[in-house]
Structure formats: structure tokens, C-alpha cells
Amino acid sequence: MIKRHLVLSLLLLLCLVLMLGGDESRLAKARLLSRSLYYPFLNSLQTIRSIRQARIHNRTLHEQNALLLLRVIDLENRVETLAGSDIPFLPTVQHLIVADVIGFSGSFEQRQLIINRGTQDGLMVNDAVLNNQGAVGKVVAVAPHHATVLPFSHPQFRLGVADARTHVQGILENIGGHQYITMIPIDAQVALGDTVITSNLSTVFPKGVPVGVILKLERHPLHPYRQALLQPFANIGSIEQVIVLLSRKGDSDSLESAGY
């Protein structure tokens, strides 16, 4: 009888010993057991819990990381926009606006750019369009919220340009899908690799906007002028953003007003 109840009595006594005392006393006993007999169990429990907490923390960090990544992308886009509007060759431009290319009309060299700015933003026909590499084209049609840009690659585009080194004037035009500087005097000291810029005869562009470099000089036996094949700086096919120079009007005595 005694033997039958011995184990139960001993264990109950142990329970009583553990329960007796205030909170501090129970905590002290729990600490002692946690560091000795039950150390492996409690340690494993703590490890599992810390792994779970680490996973939750990791998930939170992933979310924060994704948000920060979106923020970085947003900031990068803003920097790109600002960098695009920083035009080293136009130090005194008063009014310009950055526009996104939102579409195209026409195909191949007939292609025109559609931008997301219009009369509501102050755009007018014949406003100059460029990017941070150089001249792009000019505005040919404006709606309240969008505008059409005639790029230099279009056959109808004409622009008064000049050799940056010798200041020899010429006209930029598209011949057979390539950009040429025409009307170059035969005796002009134009050389391969020369940079071509917009000339002071242009009513659309201010003087000095880079256009491209001369790749090849040609002369037709029947023509009194030479022409130069140009490698433009701006790549019309991959333009995403442009800058529109708002209305530089007043010069009516120019090549463009005469049809160029």
C-alpha cells in the first residue's frame, strides 16, 4: 500500500515544493531547472522560436527591401529626368519642359514622335525638341495634352547647321534614310569627325546645339556643293524622354522660314 503510493506522494511533494513561495522564489527555482535538467529542452525551444522570429523578421525585411527598391527606382527615374534636363550646351535656356515619348506615328524614316505635353503646358508649333545628347526635332502639331514631333530623321525635316570647328554653314536633311549636311561650299575646310551644331540661322534651335559628327564627305560632279554624311548624336529609335524649348520666336529671317 505504502509502496503503491510512494511515487505519487513523492512527486506531489516535489510539486508542492516547486509551487511554494512567492513569484521570486518560483522564478529562482525555474531558473535553476532551466540551466540544469531542462537545459536541452528549453534551449531547443528557444532556438526554434528564434528561427521563427528570424523568418518573420526576414519577411518584414523583404517587404521593406521591396519598398526601398521601388523608392530607389523612383528616385533614379527622377535623377534621370533631372539629368536629362541638364543641358550643358544650353546654359541660358529660360523655358524648357521635359516630356515623355508616348507613341509614334508613321513608319521607318516617316516616323514622328508623340509626346505627352501640349498647349496646356505651353507648347507651340516649331518649338525645338532635343535631349541631353543633342537635337531631336521640332514640334509640328500641338493638341492640349500631347504634341507631334518631327524628328531629324524625317524626310521633310530641314535644319540650319554649322561645322563647330570652321563655322561653315549647311542644311541638315534626310536623303535616302540617312542624314546629310548639304549645301557645303566646295572649298570649305570641313573634315571627317567634325562636330556639327545648330547654326545661328535656325529659328527653331538656339545656336550651338550638337547634332552629330561628319562621317563621310561626298561630291556629285553635277552639283556645285558638297554634302557630308552625318552620324547624329541622338538616337531617334530609342528616345524615351525629350526636352522641349518653349518658343524662341522672333527670327523670321532664317533658312527654316524659307522652307529649310
Added chain:
Amino acid sequence: MQILRMSALGLAVLYLQLLVLPHITLWHAAPNLLLAWVLLAAMKLPRTPTLLLAFLLGLAYDLTLPLSLGMHATILLLLAELINRLHNSWSKNSPFNVMLAVFLLSVGWEIAKMVFHALAGHGVTATAQQLTIGLLWQTVSGTLALYILLLLDRIRFHVQL
């Protein structure tokens, strides 16, 4: 061998009770797997190992809640003794009987907890509604857990050398 298996099952149940079940609460009441385990252990094992295992498991549970040190060890010990004494006279063929047994043990568990908290001066915060829903939830989940543990206990591994 049966003692070893029941110890391993008890340890697994304890880990589940501490790590998983607190996330499956109904009205702040988590299922009580320890109750199902002690029921199974008391039916399957001899008395002394059952008491020892119940005490050790209860103490392990207490160490995660050090302010109530000894409470769960005492409850599990007493329940193990009670089941050990009474289970032979209790018909286990009907699931209703099993559920009733789990319910009564849950009631006993809750009463013992309340008494301990009252004696320790911690106060009893559960409302009657919480207690009722908790008991019902523990009865259903405990019964289910008991049948699952019975199923697990039947699994045998044979190693052929």
C-alpha cells in the same frame, strides 16, 4: 519500448503545444494536446512510468511559464492518477464516452488552474463565456487529438537486418 515511444510522443506533443497550438486559438483558447497525451499514456502505460512522465512533461511545460511553476506538473500528475484509476471502469467504445471523459478532464484542468491562480494571487481573468467556449473547443480538439495519437501509437517500425 512502449515507455520510450510514449516519452517521444509526449515530447512531440509538448513541442506542438508550445510552438504550434498557440496559433490555433478559438476565443483565446488553444487546443490541449497534453490532456489527450496523458489520457493515452495513462491507458497504455503502467502506473509509475505514467506518473513520472506526466510529472516531467508538466514540469517542462511549467518552465516555459515560470510564474506558475509546479502547476501543470501537479495537474498532469493528478489527472494521470485519476485516469489510471478510473479508465478501466469507463467504456471507451463510444466516441461520446471518450468526448465526455475529455470534457470532464478539461473541466478538472481548468478548475485546478483557477485554484492555483487564486492561491498564487494572480487573479482569474477569464469570463464565463470564454471559459465555456474554451472548454468546448478543448473537448472537441482533445478528442480528435486523442484518436490521432491512438493512430500514431499503432504505427510500428520494423528494422530488418
